[in-house]
Amino acid sequence: MYAAMLLSCSAGSGVKSRTPDAGGDGATASGSHSPSDAGLDALATAPAADGGGDACGSACAAACDGGQCAKPHCTAACTSGCVQGCFDLGACKSVGAGTLALHPNVYTLGVLFSLANAPSEAKLFYRAAGDSTWYQGPALVRIPDGRLAGSAFGLSADTSYELRVEAGSGAVACGAAITQAKTPKNAPTTQLWVDAAAAAGGDGSSAKPLRTLSAALASAGAGVQVHVRAGVYRESVTLTQGGQPGRYLRIVGEPGAVLDGSAAAPTLTWKDEGGGVYSAAWAGDPRYLLRDGKREYHYLALADLRNAVGKNAEPIAEGFFVDTGRLYVHSAAAPAGHAWQVPTLNTAIQISGAQHVWIEGLEIRFYGEGDYAKGIDITDAASDIVVRNNHIYDIPTPVWVRKGSSAVRIEDNEIHQSSVFGWPWDAVKATDHENDAITLAGGEGAIVARNFLHDVFNGVYAGSFDDDHNPLLAFDVDVYDNRLTRIGDDGFEPEGADINARFWHNTVDLMHNGASFAPITYGPVWVVRNRFTGYQESGFKVSNDTSGRVWLLHNTCFTDDPQHNGMNVSGPFENLVFRNNLIRGTSYAIESAQSVTTDDLDYDALFTTRGAPRVKWNNMRYDDLAALCTATKLECHGVGGDPALLDPAAGRFGPSAKSPLVDSALRLYGINDDFRGAGPDIGYVEQGDSEPALP
Numbered sequence: 185m186y187a188a189m190l191l192s193c194s195a196g197s198g199v200k201s202r203t204p205d206a207g208g209d210g211a212t213a214s215g216s217h218s219p220s221d222a223g224l225d226a227l228a229t230a231p232a233a234d235g236g237g238d239a240c241g242s243a244c245a246a247a248c249d250g251g252q253c254a255k256p257h258c259t260a261a262c263t264s265g266c267v268q269g270c271f272d273l274g275a276c277k278s279v280g281a282g283t284l285a286l287h288p289n290v291y292t293l294g295v296l297f298s299l300a301n302a303p304s305e306a307k308l309f310y311r312a313a314g315d316s317t318w319y320q321g322p323a324l325v326r327i328p329d330g331r332l333a334g335s336a337f338g339l340s341a342d343t344s345y346e347l348r349v350e351a352g353s354g355a356v357a358c359g360a361a362i363t364q365a366k367t368p369k370n371a372p373t374t375q376l377w378v379d380a381a382a383a384a385g386g387d388g389s390s391a392k393p394l395r396t397l398s399a400a401l402a403s404a405g406a407g408v409q410v411h412v413r414a415g416v417y418r419e420s421v422t423l424t425q426g427g428q429p430g431r432y433l434r435i436v437g438e439p440g441a442v443l444d445g446s447a448a449a450p451t452l453t454w455k456d457e458g459g460g461v462y463s464a465a466w467a468g469d470p471r472y473l474l475r476d477g478k479r480e481y482h483y484l485a486l487a488d489l490r491n492a493v494g495k496n497a498e499p500i501a502e503g504f505f506v507d508t509g510r511l512y513v514h515s516a517a518a519p520a521g522h523a524w525q526v527p528t529l530n531t532a533i534q535i536s537g538a539q540h541v542w543i544e545g546l547e548i549r550f551y552g553e554g555d556y557a558k559g560i561d562i563t564d565a566a567s568d569i570v571v572r573n574n575h576i577y578d579i580p581t582p583v584w585v586r587k588g589s590s591a592v593r594i595e596d597n598e599i600h601q602s603s604v605f606g607w608p609w610d611a612v613k614a615t616d617h618e619n620d621a622i623t624l625a626g627g628e629g630a631i632v633a634r635n636f637l638h639d640v641f642n643g644v645y646a647g648s649f650d651d652d653h654n655p656l657l658a659f660d661v662d663v664y665d666n667r668l669t670r671i672g673d674d675g676f677e678p679e680g681a682d683i684n685a686r687f688w689h690n691t692v693d694l695m696h697n698g699a700s701f702a703p704i705t706y707g708p709v710w711v712v713r714n715r716f717t718g719y720q721e722s723g724f725k726v727s728n729d730t731s732g733r734v735w736l737l738h739n740t741c742f743t744d745d746p747q748h749n750g751m752n753v754s755g756p757f758e759n760l761v762f763r764n765n766l767i768r769g770t771s772y773a774i775e776s777a778q779s780v781t782t783d784d785l786d787y788d789a790l791f792t793t794r795g796a797p798r799v800k801w802n803n804m805r806y807d808d809l810a811a812l813c814t815a816t817k818l819e820c821h822g823v824g825g826d827p828a829l830l831d832p833a834a835g836r837f838g839p840s841a842k843s844p845l846v847d848s849a850l851r852l853y854g855i856n857d858d859f860r861g862a863g864p865d866i867g868y869v870e871q872g873d874s875e876p877a878l879p
Contacts, residue, residue, distance in 0.1 A: 380415030414440030445551030472552025647680030707732030
């Protein structure tokens with residue numbers, strides 16, 4: 185059990201004094217709901233060794249200004265009592281057996297510690313190389329294979345860090361790692377040019393470019409930069425060779441460079457079949473069809489097309505089906521005179537086993553012939569791949585990482601489809617319309633950052649439902665600073681082992697579910713400081729025997745859509761830890777009819793516009809958080825009042841000056857070190873912080 189204390193600066197002291205929360209006796213009653221407090225001791229602020237006095241001495245006095253802590257950074261003389269969570273631990277020296285494995289990304293670092301008879305948790309400390317003082321990070325927790333896993337957040341790019349792990353009775357492990365650069369280093373040595381309008385016989389020079397991307401890539405390798413000029417390229421390319429560290433094989437599209445998988449001006453002679461049905465001869469098997477650039481529904485059978493119904497007999501007025509050499513469409517207007525985009529190619533770019541490949545600046549569209557069509561397919565243990573600043577759209581699976589591929593960076597792209605968000609959910613689920621904008625089913629170290637994803641069924645999928653106990657899949661991935669909107673099902677969908685899968689600083693607006701965990705078998709999965717707004721089913725969905733650790737920290741879930749829960753549960757689950765989240769629903773804040781005993785919820789703001797009942801837990805209804813606390817020992821420091829946000833209608837979901845969220849969150853090492861005021865604020869931003877616009 186840990187002491188749950190609020191912090192405040194005391195007069196004459198350089199640190200905040202520790203006083204019990206007004207809502208309780210200063211300790212959270214864990215009882216049967218706490219998952220052995222695994223990781224919570226080191227995640228939450230612990231009392232200073234001297235009971236709350238000036239543990240840092242005069243060196244930290246400047247950090248206290250007018251009763252509030254003004255400096256979030258460590259000073260050289262801090263100890264465990266310092267408000268910033270700084271520790272004078274000296275040089276790190278390993279003690280005892282055990283193996284420490286570090287997996288640096290750009291702003292985070294995954295940590296795995298293998299130790300015989302490992303305890304349920306271990307403390308994590310880190311510092312930039314050369315610093316005298318250590319920061320404490322979130323705890324490592326034991327995962328099903330016996331290892332301890334966790335992550336350090338808020339790091340700087342391209343920076344050396346020292347790591348220290350303390351586990352059990354005296355075991356200490358030390359390590360060092362360098363975070364990745366924000367932009368990978370690349371020094372091209374050879375330039376090639378491609379131009380769809382070029383004359384035949386080009387040599388790849390700027391004056392005599394090649395006609396196709398395939399021709400340019402036939403012999404391209406390390407250090408080659410291929411410039412793709414404006415034009416439409418109807419081709420499918422496969423890369424089996426790439427570059428070297430610092431010398432990528434790089435494809436750079438100039439504005440207007442388009443890879444197109446559809447037929448050029450297809451000849452379609454339409455026959456009126458009656459009842460709004462038309463057909464034309466077509467030899468292929470397209471699974472994706474567009475009319476005037478808008479996606480058509482793919483019916484499950486020709487009879488469904490004739491009856492204009494999708495799956496589950498949902499009415500779908502327009503769509504297509506291919507049968508015995510004919511393309512059938514159900515259309516409100518005669519199809520002649522419209523432009524039809526009919527795919528003839530399956531995949532735009534496949535990177536098969538190649539390393540150090542960079543794809544940037546391309547428009548990629550209309551691939552969809554046959555099963556499993558893809559925009560960019562990264563497969564067969566490909567590694568060190570950069571997919572950046574591309575526009576990828578109207579393809580069943582725009583980006584797919586699979587078969588052990590690792591170190592893939594998917595950044596600053598716009599990825600979307602059309603129509604699917606407007607179709608009934610029951611007509612799309614479990615059909616070939618159920619696709620992800622980005623699928624992470626590969627190995628270690630994928631980064632998905634700063635992308636704009638919209639009008640797709642799922643946003644980012646990580647892991648595997650069918651191979652859900654494989655710890656190598658979606659291992660140590662980062663998904664951050666992405667904007668998502670008009671998502672037909674789940675904004676984020678981690679499924680499977682997902683060891684150190686981190687989703688942070690994302691905004692998702694207008695979706696079915698914000699984030700779905702169905703199931704997580706290993707973890708830890710981190711969902712930190714995300715904003716989920718306008719959800720049309722739930723902010724969080726849990727199902728299918730989720731048992732791996734999931735940290736839900738400092739998120740904001742908000743909807744005005746009527747009769748929707750903040751969190752829905754459709755199957756058994758355990759090992760979820762909620763801290764400092766705002767969950768605002770229009771039905772229950774949380775509804776769970778499942779019988780669970782190993783989940784831990786506290787310091788969250790749970791609110792519903794309907795008033796009461798507010799929470800259903802273990803199939804029991806509770807009108808307020810006081811009743812929930814009395815019965816379950818959950819949310820004993822929760823906030824139940826109206827969150828009083830700034831202006832949700834204008835996209836401002838931070839706390840106003842009168843909000844009960846202000847200073848009400850629990851202090852979490854490595855997560856909210858940079859709070860202002862007497863304590864951190866509940867929700868995804870601190871009061872006064874800037875907020876991203878609605879996507």
